[in-house]
Every structure is written in C-alpha cells, then in structure tokens.
Amino acid sequence: MTELRTLKVALLGCGNVGAQVARILIEDADALAARTGARLQLSGIAVRNVNAKRDVELPQELFTTDAETLVKDADLVIELMGGIEPARTLILSALRNGACVVTGNKALLAQDGPTLYEEADKAGVQLSYEAAVAGAIPILRPIRDSLSGDRITRVLGIVNGTTNFILDQMDSTGAQFADALAEAQRLGYAEADPTADVEGHDAAAKAAILATLSFHTRFALENVHCEGITSVTAADIAAAKDAGLVIKLLAIAEKLTDADGGEGVSVRVHPTLLPREHPLAAVRGAFNAVFIEAENAGELMFYGQGAGGTPTASAVLGDLVSAARRLVLGGPQRTETTTGHVPALPIAAATTSYYIGLDVADQPGVLARIAQLFAEHGVSIETMRQTIHRDAESNVESAELRIVTHRASEAALAATVEAVKGLDVINSVTSVLRVEGV
Amino acid sequence: MTELRTLKVALLGCGNVGAQVARILIEDADALAARTGARLQLSGIAVRNVNAKRDVELPQELFTTDAETLVKDADLVIELMGGIEPARTLILSALRNGACVVTGNKALLAQDGPTLYEEADKAGVQLSYEAAVAGAIPILRPIRDSLSGDRITRVLGIVNGTTNFILDQMDSTGAQFADALAEAQRLGYAEADPTADVEGHDAAAKAAILATLSFHTRFALENVHCEGITSVTAADIAAAKDAGLVIKLLAIAEKLTDADGGEGVSVRVHPTLLPREHPLAAVRGAFNAVFIEAENAGELMFYGQGAGGTPTASAVLGDLVSAARRLVLGGPQRTETTTGHVPALPIAAATTSYYIGLDVADQPGVLARIAQLFAEHGVSIETMRQTIHRDAESNVESAELRIVTHRASEAALAATVEAVKGLDVINSVTSVLRVEGV
Numbered sequence: 001m002t003e004l005r006t007l008k009v010a011l012l013g014c015g016n017v018g019a020q021v022a023r024i025l026i027e028d029a030d031a032l033a034a035r036t037g038a039r040l041q042l043s044g045i046a047v048r049n050v051n052a053k054r055d056v057e058l059p060q061e062l063f064t065t066d067a068e069t070l071v072k073d074a075d076l077v078i079e080l081m082g083g084i085e086p087a088r089t090l091i092l093s094a095l096r097n098g099a100c101v102v103t104g105n106k107a108l109l110a111q112d113g114p115t116l117y118e119e120a121d122k123a124g125v126q127l128s129y130e131a132a133v134a135g136a137i138p139i140l141r142p143i144r145d146s147l148s149g150d151r152i153t154r155v156l157g158i159v160n161g162t163t164n165f166i167l168d169q170m171d172s173t174g175a176q177f178a179d180a181l182a183e184a185q186r187l188g189y190a191e192a193d194p195t196a197d198v199e200g201h202d203a204a205a206k207a208a209i210l211a212t213l214s215f216h217t218r219f220a221l222e223n224v225h226c227e228g229i230t231s232v233t234a235a236d237i238a239a240a241k242d243a244g245l246v247i248k249l250l251a252i253a254e255k256l257t258d259a260d261g262g263e264g265v266s267v268r269v270h271p272t273l274l275p276r277e278h279p280l281a282a283v284r285g286a287f288n289a290v291f292i293e294a295e296n297a298g299e300l301m302f303y304g305q306g307a308g309g310t311p312t313a314s315a316v317l318g319d320l321v322s323a324a325r326r327l328v329l330g331g332p333q334r335t336e337t338t339t340g341h342v343p344a345l346p347i348a349a350a351t352t353s354y355y356i357g358l359d360v361a362d363q364p365g366v367l368a369r370i371a372q373l374f375a376e377h378g379v380s381i382e383t384m385r386q387t388i389h390r391d392a393e394s395n396v397e398s399a400e401l402r403i404v405t406h407r408a409s410e411a412a413l414a415a416t417v418e419a420v421k422g423l424d425v426i427n428s429v430t431s432v433l434r435v436e437g438v
Numbered sequence: 439m440t441e442l443r444t445l446k447v448a449l450l451g452c453g454n455v456g457a458q459v460a461r462i463l464i465e466d467a468d469a470l471a472a473r474t475g476a477r478l479q480l481s482g483i484a485v486r487n488v489n490a491k492r493d494v495e496l497p498q499e500l501f502t503t504d505a506e507t508l509v510k511d512a513d514l515v516i517e518l519m520g521g522i523e524p525a526r527t528l529i530l531s532a533l534r535n536g537a538c539v540v541t542g543n544k545a546l547l548a549q550d551g552p553t554l555y556e557e558a559d560k561a562g563v564q565l566s567y568e569a570a571v572a573g574a575i576p577i578l579r580p581i582r583d584s585l586s587g588d589r590i591t592r593v594l595g596i597v598n599g600t601t602n603f604i605l606d607q608m609d610s611t612g613a614q615f616a617d618a619l620a621e622a623q624r625l626g627y628a629e630a631d632p633t634a635d636v637e638g639h640d641a642a643a644k645a646a647i648l649a650t651l652s653f654h655t656r657f658a659l660e661n662v663h664c665e666g667i668t669s670v671t672a673a674d675i676a677a678a679k680d681a682g683l684v685i686k687l688l689a690i691a692e693k694l695t696d697a698d699g700g701e702g703v704s705v706r707v708h709p710t711l712l713p714r715e716h717p718l719a720a721v722r723g724a725f726n727a728v729f730i731e732a733e734n735a736g737e738l739m740f741y742g743q744g745a746g747g748t749p750t751a752s753a754v755l756g757d758l759v760s761a762a763r764r765l766v767l768g769g770p771q772r773t774e775t776t777t778g779h780v781p782a783l784p785i786a787a788a789t790t791s792y793y794i795g796l797d798v799a800d801q802p803g804v805l806a807r808i809a810q811l812f813a814e815h816g817v818s819i820e821t822m823r824q825t826i827h828r829d830a831e832s833n834v835e836s837a838e839l840r841i842v843t844h845r846a847s848e849a850a851l852a853a854t855v856e857a858v859k860g861l862d863v864i865n866s867v868t869s870v871l872r873v874e875g876v
Contacts, residue, residue: 020734024587024734028587028589031589032587034654034778035586035587035654036586130584136732136734136735136736136738137738138580138583138584138585138738141579141580141583141584142576142579142580142584145576145579145583145756145759145760146568146576146579146580146753146756146760147576147752147756148473148474148755148756148759148760148763149462149466149470149473149752149754149755149756149757149758149759150752150755150756151466151469216472216473279720279741282717282720294752296458296462296574296748296749296751296752296755297574297742297743297749297752297753298574298742298743298746298748298749299741299742299743300574300575300576300740300741300742301739301740301741301742302738302739302740302741303717303737303738303739303740303741304735304736304737304738304739305735305736305737305738308736310734310736311734311735311736313734314585314587314588314732314734314735315584315735316587317586317587317588317734318583318584318585318586318587318588319587320587321583321586321587322583322584322586325586340472
C-alpha cells in the first residue's frame with residue numbers, strides 16, 4: 001500500500017457534537033483514510049477550558065485554548081463552537097488560509113452566510129454545513145447537487161426536534177404546552193431556557209438556509225417570518241385531531257407568483273395543521289424531516305434524527321470526507337451557486353389556508369352572516385362544521401364552529417379574522433392556525 | 439455577462455425518461471446554464487427509428503441512428519437505452535473518449551458495473567447513475583457522499599413501484615394478487631409482461647447497486663437472493679393486517695457478523711412483513727423509499743417517486759449538472775470508492791425473523807409440541823397466537839396458529855419449517871414470511 005498523504009484537521013469546540021467528531025476521527029481513522037484517500041489527522045481541539053469534563057475520553061494533549069494558531073496550520077477546519085464570535089473570525093481566517101471549512105453553525109450562517117460564502121468562493125475552497133440543518137439527515141447536499149437540474153417549488157420542514165417532541169406529546173397524551181415542555185426538559189430534549197426552540201428562532205435560522213439553497217438566492221434571518229409554539233393549546237390539538245389534522249412547527253419556503261406574474265419566495269416558521277395522511281404527519285418524537293416539492297421530481301421526503309451528538313457528527317464527517325476527497329483529487333473547489341435574485345416576500349403576501357375555531361351564539365342566521373363576511377374579504381371557505389354543546393347545569397347551548405379556508409393571502413385572512421372578531425354573534429375566536437398539504 | 443462555455447450533450451435513447459430529459463434540456467436551458475456555469479447543448483438523440491412517435495415534441499433534426507458518431511463528439515453522454523448492448527459498448531466508448539456518462543441502466547450496472555467503474559476511473563471522468571435506483575429520490579449520492587464518514591449497517595428499500603402498488607392494493611382492498619396485478623396493468627403501473635417487476639428481478643438489480651455503494655464492495659446480481667411477490671396471497675395480507683403488520687417487497691443489504699467475528703453482507707429481495715408503525719409501512723401506492731441504518735446517523739429514510747418519465751428525468755439532470763459543474767471547474771474526476779472486500783453471504787447465512795402461519799389440529803398439547811420443535815432447532819419464539827375457528831355446517835373446529843420468531847439464521851428457520859411440516863398435528867403451513875423492523 002502506498003503512503004497516504006496526511007491532512008491536518010483542526011476542531012474548534014468540543015461540546016456534544018464536537019466530542020463525538022473527535023472520537024470518530026480517532027477511532028475510525030483507518031476507515032476514513034480508505035474512504036478519503038488521505039489520513040485525516042486531528043491536529044488539535046480548541047476549547048475555552050482545556051480541563052473541562054467531556055462526554056468522551058480524548059487525549060489531553062489535543063486540547064488548546066489557542067484557536068488562531070490551530071487554524072493557521074490546518075488543511076481542514078471543523079467549527080462547532082456555535083454563536084457568532086469568535087466563530088466568524090476563525091472561519092474567515094481559515095478560508096483565507098486556504099483551508100476547507102465544515103461548520104454546523106446555523107445562527108452564523110443565517111446571520112452572515114453571504115460573507116462566508118463569498119470568502120470561500122474567493123479562496124477557491126469549500127465551505128460545507130450539512131450539520132446546520134436537520135442534524136444527521138442529508139438534506140443540503142441533495143438540494144444543492146441532486147436537485148440541481150430541477151426547480152424546487154416548496155420546502156416544508158420539521159427541523160426542530162424539541163418542538164416536534166412537545167407537539168407530539170401534546171397530541172398523544174392531551175397534555176398542555178407547559179407540561180409537555182417540562183417532560184421534554186426532563187428527558188433532555190429541551191434546554192433549561194427553551195426560548196430558541198419554542199419561539200421558533202432555531203427553525204427560522206434553518207429556514208433561511210433551506211430557502212437560500214432551494215431558490216439559489218440569499219435569504220437572511222430577517223427575511224423569515226417567525227411564530228413559535230407557546231400559544232398552541234391542548235384545545236387546539238384536540239380540535240385538530242377531531243378534524244383529522246395534526247399540528248407541526250414547520251419551516252416553510254415556497255415560491256409564489258402574484259397576479260402580475262411576479263415571483264417571490266415566502267420564508268416562514270409557524271405552527272401548521274397537516275392532514276394525518278401527509279408524510280410529515282408521521283414524523284414522531286424528536287425526529288426531523290424535510291418534505292420537498294419540485295417541478296420534475298414531484299414529492300420527496302428526507303427523514304432522520306435532527307439532533308444528538310453522534311447523529312450530527314455523522315453529517316459533519318460526511319462533509320469532512322467530501323472536502324478531503326476534493327483536496328486529494330486537486331483542482332479548484334466551489335461552494336455555492338446563489339445566482340438567483342428572487343425577492344423575499346413579507347408574511348402578508350404569503351398565501352395559505354387558515355383553520356379558524358369560533359365559539360358562536362347558537363342563533364339562526366349565524367352561519368350565513370359569517371360566510372358572507374368571509375366572501376366580502378375574498379376568502380373562500382373549504383369546509384365549515386358546527387357542533388352544539390349544552391352545559392349540563394345551566395342548560396345553556398353554545399355552538400362551536402370550525403372553518404377551513406381555501407388558500408388566500410395572509411393579508412386577506414388576517415383582515416377576515418379581525419372582522420369576524422367584531423361580529424356580535426361571536427363569543428370568542430378559539431384558534432387561528434395555518435393549514436398546509438390539504 | 440461573460441460568454442459561457444458550451445458542453446455538448448449526447449442523449450442515447452428517447453423513451454419515457456429520455457424524451458423528458460430532452461424536453462427539460464431545451465426548455466430549461468437558461469436555468470441549467472446558470473446552475474452549471476456552462477451551456478448544456480443537446481447535440482443529438484440516438485434512436486433506432488428517427489420517425490417513431492414520441493411522448494414529447496422534439497426538433498426532428500436532433501434524431502439520429504448513428505449513436506457511435508454522436509458519442510465521439512460529446513462532452514457528456516446520457517445513456518437511457520436500457521439493456522446490455524449496445525449500451526455497454528457505447529458507454530465504454532464515451533468514457534474512453536473522456537466524456538462523463540450519466541446512465542439509468544440498472545440491469546447493466548448490476549451485471550457489469552465493475553467494468554464500467556474501472557473504465558471511468560482510468561479515464562478520470564465521472565460515471566453517475568442516480569436514476570438507476572428509486573427514480574427521482576436522491577439516494578446514491580447521499581450514500582456515497584453524505585454518509586461517507588459513517589458506517590452503514592443496513593439498507594431496507596422499497597425500490598419497485600409496481601410491486602408496492604400491487605401489495606398496497608391487496609392490503610387496502612383485500613384483492614388477490616392476480617386482480618391487483620390486472621389493476622396495476624390497467625393504470626399503467628405494470629407492464630403487459632410484468633415478470634421483471636413481480637419476480638423481483640428489477641429490485642434485485644437495485645439491491646446490488648445499493649449494497650455496492652453502502653458497503654464499498656462490488657456486489658453483482660448473482661450475489662442477490664431474489665424472491666418475488668407472485669405467491670403472496672390475500673390470506674397472507676389479511677393475517678399480516680390482523681397482526682399489525684404489512685407486507686412489502688424489500689431490497690435488503692445488511693452487514694452481519696458471525697459467531698467468530700467474521701463479517702459478511704447479505705443482499706436479498708423478498709416479501710417482508712413490517713410493523714405498521716415502521717416508516718416504510720407508510721409508503722403507499724407506487725412510491726419508493728429507502729430506509730438506512732448507520733452507526734452514527736441512526737435511522738434515515740428517503741422517500742419519493744420511484745419511476746415515471748419526469749421524476750426520473752430530474753435525477754438524470756441532477757447527475758448531468760453535477761458532472762458539468764466539475765468539468766467547468768476542471769481538475770480530475772472520481773467515481774467510486776469500492777475499496778472494501780466484505781464477502782457476500784449466501785441466503786442460508788442471513789439472519790432474520792420468520793412469521794409462520796399454521797393450520798393445526800385443535801388438540802391438547804399441540805402448542806407444546808410445536809414450541810419444543812422450535813427449541814430443538816435453536817429458534818426462539820417471540821410471539822405465538824392461536825385462534826379457534828368452528829365450521830358452521832360441520833361443527834368441526836380447527837385452530838390457526840401464528841408464530842413470530844426472534845432473529846435466527848435462514849438455515850435454522852428453513853429447517854424448522856420443514857420439521858413442522860412433518861408433525862402429524864399440522865394440517866398445513868399457510869404462510870412463511872420474513873419479518874423486519876420488529
């Protein structure tokens with residue numbers, strides 16, 4: 001066997017994922033060399049505290065606090081520190097030095113991706129970030145490469161395992177949000193401060209990355225409309241279940257064409273009702289999945305573990321081996337093809353269907369008045385269902401009305417809901433949720 | 439805008455998929471140029487009869503019967519003729535001329551892949567074949583690239599839409615095989631001669647390709663144990679349903695370790711029972727899906743359309759754009775990394791679970807005798823369920839016994855079934871099916 005070339009790998013960060021990446025680089029060194037055509041030598045691990053306790057036992061001499069020096073000497077740099085700085089500066093420095101970079105830093109990519117992509121292009125090196133979206137699931141590479149001869153029209157993703165676990169718990173046990181969150185925290189699926197997950201911020205960063213790759217246009221976090229799941233109630237879930245629907249927090253990116261033929265992309269994160277037969281409805285627990293509609297390919301779905309040290313490490317290593325293979329072959333590298341310029345649409349311009357739950361007075365003519373009000377706002381009703389409840393003690397009857405609309409603009413739907421609230425026959429609007437896949 | 443380089447694309451074959459590939463190359467020329475960095479110019483389409491009627495209207499001057507000349511002048515060759523010759527000779531000629539080749543020819547790859555891979559490596563050009571397995575679903579590239587830093591342990595694939603449609607029909611309507619096949623033929627999901635699909639040959643070719651990429655070792659069709667679905671009865675389906683299971687034709691490739699630590703890969707195609715909660719169980723109609731288990735990534739599933747002109751054309755174009763991008767960037771190409779040498783195991787060495795349906799005499803002690811016989815053969819029983827039927831007219835009672843075993847070797851299971859047949863208390867063995875995912 002001929003002597004293999006050695007490529008130096010610098011690892012920045014040694015948390016949950018980083019520790020597993022280091023372990024695999026050491027344990028599977030021979031298999032990785034066979035896959036790559038080069039030995040991937042872990043030259044060091046930059047951390048804040050070299051003596052911190054780790055999940056995995058790793059050689060102490062690998063640890064250093066001097067990330068700058070480690071990066072300067074590396075052929076391949078893996079950034080798993082998270083956060084904006086010093087990750088951003090270190091990645092830029094690595095790219096300028098001609099190193100290929102693998103990162104899982106969704107926050108940085110969503111905030112300042114364009115700067116990083118441009119620097120990689122300029123240096124002629126690869127910047128890859130499969131681990132940034134949907135953990136172990138190979139989704140970015142298929143979008144970029146396998147679907148490069150097709151036109152993606154819509155992406156619907158369950159890209160946050162914490163919120164999927166919480167919603168799935170609420171769906172299967174009838175629990176309220178707070179109890180399901182507490183259970184997720186107890187099992188380690190949610191952090192002590194769950195804000196980034198339950199408010200949808202984590203999913204929004206991933207939505208920006210998915211939209212950028214799917215529509216060849218750079219979308220930033222500020223282009224993403226974001227609603228979390230904190231206001232989803234057990235009653236919402238029960239009503240959805242009753243209607244054959246399930247609530248998922250979806251990251252959505254879809255191309256829309258307005259009446260004048262102008263194209264735009266709506267990028268948004270919000271709780272969404274899906275029919276129970278939809279492939280995404282079967283994604284349970286903390287699993288992730290991304291559902292793609294493309295002009296030629298039709299419907300595709302990619303399913304797997306969205307988080308966890310070892311699964312996410314698999315995605316990091318896939319990127320690392322691919323980058324190393326290109327280095328071994330030689331020749332120039334390329335990262336991105338964001339040549340498009342499709343404008344990002346505001347949420348008001350998105351078109352979607354609404355599910356609206358209403359507590360209404362049980363009087364003749366109520367349905368007609370509500371239906372007329374929808375018609376006046378240009379919103380077409382797909383289904384309308386009334387259920388009468390009688391309070392056993394007071395013997396007072398109340399009526400529950402559930403409306404699913406056809407697709408209409410968010411602006412028209414929002415105006416309709418506002419107008420409905422003003423009707424004297426409405427006791428309360430019990431839920432307003434968007435619907436996809438019907 | 440600078441003048442883009444032009445790459446000449448030769449298309450061999452203009453059937454269902456070829457015609458759509460030609461259409462997209464012409465209609466989407468600008469978008470493909472933007473994705474690729476080069477204009478992809480369709481230089482000609484080689485067919486047997488230039489005047490044949492096509493699904494898609496294409497410029498008549500593109501057609502030629504002289505495939506050899508067309509190939510000589512091309513930068514990129516798309517082979518969609520199918521069959522072994524002249525496809526094999528034309529692909530080898532294209533590779534030797536330094537053209538990158540995209541093919542969907544699973545039969546040729548399964549029979550003579552190694553010759554083609556070696557020629558591509560020697561010539562330093564790419565040979566890609568995403569369309570050969572599971573149509574539009576990006577599955578080969580993710581296995582080769584995204585999972586290159588991981589170890590795949592098992593692949594379970596629904597890779598034949600015809601048989602999935604037939605089994606799904608049988609499951610949802612209770613139809614017998616022959617009626618479901620006739621329905622599939624009526625709807626265009628099955629061909630007039632359905633042998634290649636229903637006998638599992640098509641799935642076996644795909645299993646060989648999946649196994650080769652997943653285990654970095656070249657497996658040929660002769661390494662694949664193949665059983666079709668022609669003997670699956672409505673009664674099998676009903677019994678499965680009753681037990682919370684569903685029957686799918688699976689292409690399976692899994693790494694097994696024997697008692698002495700020796701490794702081997704079992705590659706096989708056969709009707710398989712799956713729990714209804716398994717992600718593959720939800721794959722309905724003619725859809726395809728590939729479920730992968732990897733050491734680090736855990737469980738992954740890829741879902742989409744497995745056939746059809748336009749979806750399959752999407753996969754062909756993804757390969758074409760990727761190959762063209764590499765040509766534009768320059769530098770050497772590489773196709774395969776089949777550096778491993780894991781032996782293919784015979785079916786007798788595979789380990790699996792069995793579902794066994796028995797029509798038994800309703801006598802005391804029968805269950806004990808059967809259980810003892812399993813124990814003697816070293817096969818452990820997971821569940822055993824007895825149902826008593828009474829014939830209304832004759833008033834004769836009969837008992838139906840359903841056994842699911844733990845994983846054991848095929849050899850031990852086959853021997854057990856043979857021995858069971860010899861017991862005097864057994865009226866008949868009503869079904870023997872393998873089970874996965876329990």
